[in-house]
Amino acid sequence: xxxxxxxxxLKQIEQLIEKGKRLDERGLxxxxxxxxxxxxxxxxxxxxxxLLGKTEVLVGVKVETxxxxxxxxxxxxxxxxxxxxxxxxxTFEPGPPDENSIELARVVDRGIRESKAIDNEKLCIEPGKxxxxxxxxxxxxxxxxxxxxxxxxxxxxxxxxxxxxxxEIKDGELKIKQGYTPLPMKSHPITVTIGKINNYLLVDPWLxxxxxxxxxxxxxxxxxxxxxxxxxxxxxxxxPQQILEASKIAQEKAAELRKxxxx
Amino acid sequence: MNEKTEKLIDKKGIRLDGxxxxxxxxxxxxxxxxxxxxxxxxxxxGKNKIxxxxxxxxxxxxxxxxMQDRMVLRCRYHMAPFSVQERKSPxxxxxxxxLSKVIKESLEPALFLELYPRTGVDVFVEVLQADGGTRCxxxxxxxxxxxxxxxxxxxxxxxxxxxxxxxxxxxxLYDAEDKLGAADVPVAYMPNLNAVTLLQMDGILTPxxxxxxxxxxxxxxKKIYEMQKEALKTKYMVVKEVEE
Numbered sequence: 001x002x003x004x005x006x007x008x009x010l011k012q013i014e015q016l017i018e019k020g021k022r023l024d025e026r027g028l029x030x031x032x033x034x035x036x037x038x039x040x041x042x043x044x045x046x047x048x049x050x051l052l053g054k055t056e057v058l059v060g061v062k063v064e065t066x067x068x069x070x071x072x073x074x075x076x077x078x079x080x081x082x083x084x085x086x087x088x089x090x091t092f093e094p095g096p097p098d099e100n101s102i103e104l105a106r107v108v109d110r111g112i113r114e115s116k117a118i119d120n121e122k123l124c125i126e127p128g129k130x131x132x133x134x135x136x137x138x139x140x141x142x143x144x145x146x147x148x149x150x151x152x153x154x155x156x157x158x159x160x161x162x163x164x165x166x167x168e169i170k171d172g173e174l175k176i177k178q179g180y181t182p183l184p185m186k187s188h189p190i191t192v193t194i195g196k197i198n199n200y201l202l203v204d205p206w207l208x209x210x211x212x213x214x215x216x217x218x219x220x221x222x223x224x225x226x227x228x229x230x231x232x233x234x235x236x237x238x239x240p241q242q243i244l245e246a247s248k249i250a251q252e253k254a255a256e257l258r259k260x261x262x263x
Numbered sequence: 264m265n266e267k268t269e270k271l272i273d274k275k276g277i278r279l280d281g282x283x284x285x286x287x288x289x290x291x292x293x294x295x296x297x298x299x300x301x302x303x304x305x306x307x308x309g310k311n312k313i314x315x316x317x318x319x320x321x322x323x324x325x326x327x328x329x330m331q332d333r334m335v336l337r338c339r340y341h342m343a344p345f346s347v348q349e350r351k352s353p354x355x356x357x358x359x360x361x362l363s364k365v366i367k368e369s370l371e372p373a374l375f376l377e378l379y380p381r382t383g384v385d386v387f388v389e390v391l392q393a394d395g396g397t398r399c400x401x402x403x404x405x406x407x408x409x410x411x412x413x414x415x416x417x418x419x420x421x422x423x424x425x426x427x428x429x430x431x432x433x434x435x436l437y438d439a440e441d442k443l444g445a446a447d448v449p450v451a452y453m454p455n456l457n458a459v460t461l462l463q464m465d466g467i468l469t470p471x472x473x474x475x476x477x478x479x480x481x482x483x484x485k486k487i488y489e490m491q492k493e494a495l496k497t498k499y500m501v502v503k504e505v506e507e
């Protein structure tokens with residue numbers, strides 16, 4: 001990462017940050033423009049595309065039937081997977097998921113799971129035997145930084161767009177009926193990522209900032225404004241004061257986004 | 264523990280395993296336990312039993328992974344198939360891949376990566392028995408293994424979790440509390456530099472509870488830090504008698 005170009009960029013970014021400015025002319029606490037489009041993949045039970053500046057993430061949700069986990073026989077199953085598709089960045093390579101895509105998927109998963117966003121008990125068809133399995137597939141189409149926030153947002157938008165097939169049980173057999181009902185949702189987690197460059201905290205780091213930042217920290221907040229997931233990443237560190245400051249900034253930004261999205 | 268327990272903390276504030284809210288599980292740390300590794304450490308943290316080994320700085324294999332301007336730290340966190348109640352497949356799970364990444368990132372700030380260009384340090388962590396909080400115990404052991412390998416460090420990295428159990432914020436959750444509790448906040452910390460190098464959370468906490476949990480975890484870290492230093496001294500401060 002630390003090529004000559006990034007060294008020059010780092011100087012530029014550092015000088016700007018001290019004046020409270022960024023390369024893309026945002027303030028330190030500003031998100032890039034967010035665009036959300038839902039339901040653009042008809043074959044999927046739910047889908048959404050999020051543009052966060054130039055970062056583009058498409059999420060498709062498929063709902064199928066399957067077996068519940070033995071420790072939660074009355075609950076549906078949530079599976080989140082993320083693909084860093086090679087067309088999204090020259091640094092992405094084809095092949096099995098690497099640690100970056102696994103981390104991305106697990107951070108998105110944690111936000112949805114820990115906030116209890118999906119009403120899992122309503123996804124039970126036959127306790128211990130048959131439940132609905134919700135597959136959330138995150139497809140990164142263009143990587144311009146902050147994949148975590150874009151993916152978490154797209155995953156939630158897709159889940160809110162998801163329709164489950166109607167069904168009935170006849171003689172112990174599952175029969176799919178006409179029509180659909182929306183996926184039962186209980187909460188709307190919002191994830192905010194903060195990057196650290198030169199001891200300055202900035203919201204929604206984009207690609208060039210990601211290349212020079214020391215560390216990042218992501219907070220997911222549920223509807224009550226409580227924290228439901230955290231992930232620190234990157235090879236740097238935060239002081240305890242910086243962590244509390246970051247959590248406060250993230251809380252404000254999440255509330256702001258929630259208002260804007262009306263979630 | 265099969266019986267269903269309604270309460271994880273009794274009226275006197277005592278936890279199921281007999282600890283108070285701010286009490287750590289018994290710890291045992293040992294340095295230099297493997298003869299083939301450049302550095303190694305063993306930790307018993309409650310019922311967790313974990314081995315860590317460090318190799319390097321050495322030539323990177325495969326070579327194309329080497330960085331021209333710094334050292335590469337690689338970590339592999341792995342659980343033995345017999346380390347948990349139900350046998351775990353030895354193939355690396357997605358959880359293990361994520362933990363390997365966050366453990367690596369928790370150790371990197373302690374190393375002078377830029378002083379050893381083109382080289383690599385490999386850290387292998389094997390969880391022989393798991394009892395909740397394995398990522399924290401792994402970090403504590405891995406930092407000792409790196410120090411034992413003679414790799415210069417800014418500070419030792421030490422990790423400890425805090426969390427919420429029955430509406431109480433407690434330190435160092437064990438298996439049952441981790442599974443049945445309301446939240447878990449693992450923290451890795453370099454006490455001398457006052458730097459947090461790993462922070463994760465799952466569950467639900469209010470911002471106030473979160474602040475309390477982070478502080479509690481850091482207090483736990485500081486206690487374990489003293490044991491870490493003691494473990495290093497035990498290996499290196501003892502003057503061995505030379506046979507005539």
